[in-house]
Amino acid sequence: MRDIASLKYAYALYEVALKEDKLDEYLEDLKGVLEVFKTSYDLLEFLKHPEIPFQNKTSLISNVFRGRINEEIIKLLNLLVKHDRIEDFRHVYKDYRKLALEHKGIKIALVKTAVELTDEERRLLIEKLSKRYGSEIELDEVIDKEIIGGVWVRVKDEVLDGTLKTKLDMMKKASLTER
Incomplete structure (x- = not known):
């Protein structure tokens, strides 16, 4: 269930994107990650699994996404995994998208x-x-x-x-x- 946390994550990323002038770039990266999660159910399950060590999860995120998306998005993914909120990623995406589009x-x-x-x-x-x-x-x-x-x-x-x-x-x- 969506809560205020996803909006906070999205807003924090939005502020960084504004500072770095990467609003559209981050939006595209987030959309790409969402597509990966939609087509790779096993990846999301791995990142959600409570018995898999955090370091293994961050290592997988790095292997899958490093060099393909901005480092800030990787940091966001790691943060969501760390706080057991990776399932909220789609809400973070939607909230970020709304902020970015409204800005434009x-x-x-x-x-x-x-x-x-x-x-x-x-x-x-x-x-x-x-x-x-x-x-x-x-x-x-x-x-x-x-x-x-x-x-x-x-x-x-x-x-x-x-x-x-x-x-x-x-x-x-x-x-x-x-x-």
Whole structure:
């Protein structure tokens, strides 16, 4: 479960990235590490295992990532392993990404659909949201079969709900109140 710690790690890295002028570079490195963790379940399990010595874990991190990513990201990974928080890495990534994009004036739109958007639908949605919010938009897409159809979008604290599930729920509620 995500907690305030992931935001603290992300913010600390964000501050270092700003000082070193490596905001985008760190974001790419973090994204790459996330992809490695997604495709290498055994690596993450090794780093989480309580009986494997810390030095073995840091050695593996070094062997896998040194020379491929910035040293600050390696330090972050070692710190997460040291404090038994490597599972929180994806939250650290998301928090860092949000900070980095906000710094650049880019808003993140969480988008839920029942099926994956086509490239054209994605392009049109980004275009409409960019006009509405007056800024560049990046999408975080989630497939949610329960919404049946349509699109649910959250940008910052505003929710735009054009899902079939919500429309059906509203119709059902209206018919119950008419009785």
